Amino acid sequence: MSATKKLGRKSPWPAIGTHGVLAFVTLLTMYPLLIVLRIALSPGDSGMTPSLNPVPHEFSLDNFIAVVTNTSAQGDWLFGRQLLNSVVISIATTVLGIFLATTAAYAFSRFRFPGRKAGLMAFLVSQMFPGVLMMVPLYLILEALGLLNASFGLVVVYATIAIPFCVWMLKGYFDTIPKDLEESAIMDGASQFTIFWRIILPLSMPAVAVTALFSFMTAWNEFVLAFTFMEEPKAFTLPVTVYSYVGEQSVEWGKFAAASIIVSIPIMVLFFALQKNLVGGLTAGGVKG
């Protein structure tokens, strides 16, 4: 391809080659999802065929209807209940996560205080704690706090899981904001909190958006803890139900595929809405050198 570079008029071949490679890789990436779409849109489990064709043989929304109308033996509308649980828990986690992470990251970025380095290190090291180790103690602690089987318990746990990554990312982003603005604000008599709330936060919206996305994803996608800490199906979040379709008792690929799509759509929408921020927020922040 480099040979064509010297010519004044551009040859179309490099562009075609690039698009060829990209289209191939994209197809490869999308293919599993197209298969899931086929399985979901075929009646029952009939989409689970050896065919490579991603278009369903026979089109049907039965799987989606079965998943959405899932009710318990007592006649409760389980899907609605679990969707509500997931939405409430995820939004609450996002709000709590942003609150905890932005305030902590602001202090780590702008103040020098004893314990700062240790605190930052502790956040980093906590990423290395294996989840299996924490499960039994976490269960005991939630039990002692009376938060077992309560949505609030999950919210608090999810928010703390999301904190370390978010704090590091936000701190990196805050570091890139010039201090001149704050200095002139202090001249005008602004308080420390005003600076945080009126200057730092509005300027860091890309990074805050990524934090929000990350917190939301942590809560929305998690199923091991939700499965362990929640006993009644009415208290489950959606991922627990998705997993149960391919659980040990039965394998219902059709329903699983339909439920997966329903669960993935909100995350994908958020990703697409925030993807510009994702590129900027992540690199200026958490992974700054």
Place this chain on the structure above:
Amino acid sequence: MVADPTQADTGGANAPLYARISDALAAVLFVAVVAGSVLGLTRYNDARDYSRAVQARVGKLADDLAARVVQTGPRAADTLPDGVASAYVVVSGGTDDFGIAVGSQVAASHVSDPAAAPPTPDGKQIFDQGLLNLSAEFQDYHSKGQPVPSDRHFSVAGLNANETLFAANAQVLDGNEFKGIVQVTVRVPNPTPSTPTSQLGLMLLLTLGLAFGASYLTGLHRRLALGAAVGVGVAFTFVGQPFGFILWPGLVGLGLGAAFVTGVASVFRGVREQPRTYVYVVPAMIGMIVLVFVPFAMGVAIAFFSSDGDFTGFGNFQEILNPSATTHPNFYWTTSVTILWTVLNVLLHVSIGVALALVLNRPKLRLKALYRVLLIIPWAVPNYITALIWKSMFNQQYGAVNSLLDVIGVEQVNWIGPGSSFASNFIADLTTNTWLGFPFMMVVTLGALQSIPKELYEAADIDGAGRWQRFRTVTLPLLKPALIPAIILGVVWTFNMFNVIYLVSGGAPENETNILITEAYYAFKVLHRFGLAAAYSILIFFMLLIYGWMQNRVTRATEGAFE
């Protein structure tokens, strides 16, 4: 928690009062944690041993009585050995046609200690009914051939602060026929704690005083003195115990104290000096301490216990690190698989991610936004769903992977089904995780590429650099600051990537494709050996810690973050 060098020295003759109080409080905190956990463990173990001994003694009395009831009838309860507070015999009338126990009655009772008797006639009726219910329950276990659970066998009722009424129940069996039950109660003194509570109070006061005094020193002396204050405080807690039991916790306290007390003390002092700063950090810190660090510490403690709750020291670690010859896959196999898994994954994530980012970053590429959106999708799909999707793709009969092989004329492969090989399972896991992981690296690289100034490339062009040279001398060095932290994160995440291994191959064949984290989960969920699972987890943690530390030394990835 080592103090920042800028505020290492805060003691001395002129230190303010609150600095001395900070020293004292920090030392007391360490004593409370070290001595508290050691004491908690010993008290817990003592109580268990004591209750087992009492169970054995009273259980034997109940068994003896049951044997005598078989020989001489319910009146055997009238003659009892010394020390028995009360004895009851329930005779069962057998079962009716529906298999339900009928006609039980309390055939004999003998109360030699009035404290063991129910206080009122009403109470007696309730008590008797309880005995009949218990008999029916025992009969049920007997007819199903199940052992009686230990909480039905023994029960306790507190009498006063110093004594407990301990009850043991036993089945009366004539041959294999259920005749009824006996209950024997004995009044037992509560165990006295090995360290009295007053001693604990004294030890905290002692530490407080010593650490306060230590704050008059400076530098290394202050450090050592604070360590000594903690060590003495801890050791004093165990006065009255064997010598080793005083020495070792004391030395641990001394070491911990010398290393960390000054750091914690400077935090306390900081809270006094700039309280507003800490307001910002405290909410997040409290959450992290309660829900991350405390569970971690508890998990570490669990690693030193067997599944029966006995303290085993390094027994669990020994079992992992020194496996028997028949253990397969053993720890060293699993560790090798984990490292192979991590290296291959991160290599693939980075090379695919960087390659795609370079292509997507071309200035005049059309449809750039569309490609980028579509390529990020794997990151947006919850990873347990990804894993299950790929599991279906690798299905031998229906999976798309085999269908594709069919098209290009390759024979079908049994990827993850029963009887599949290690290599095929591993490839299935690897493929899944590669699909899942490259978008993160791509996004990070894209972001870093955007911040590379165009002038650098122009300068390289003037110097006559080729494509490869431009990449090697301009792009790569400038990508490094962004990529290295991403790689560290990638390694940590992949090392502990539970969902993919657990859901795609499930460790097949015979746990060979398990990585350390799934092996730990196996010990936890299947073997129900929490101690072993915790020991595995600690080993994982240390491996990652050493990796992170080495990587950080070599690349100085986090250097800028602390400035």
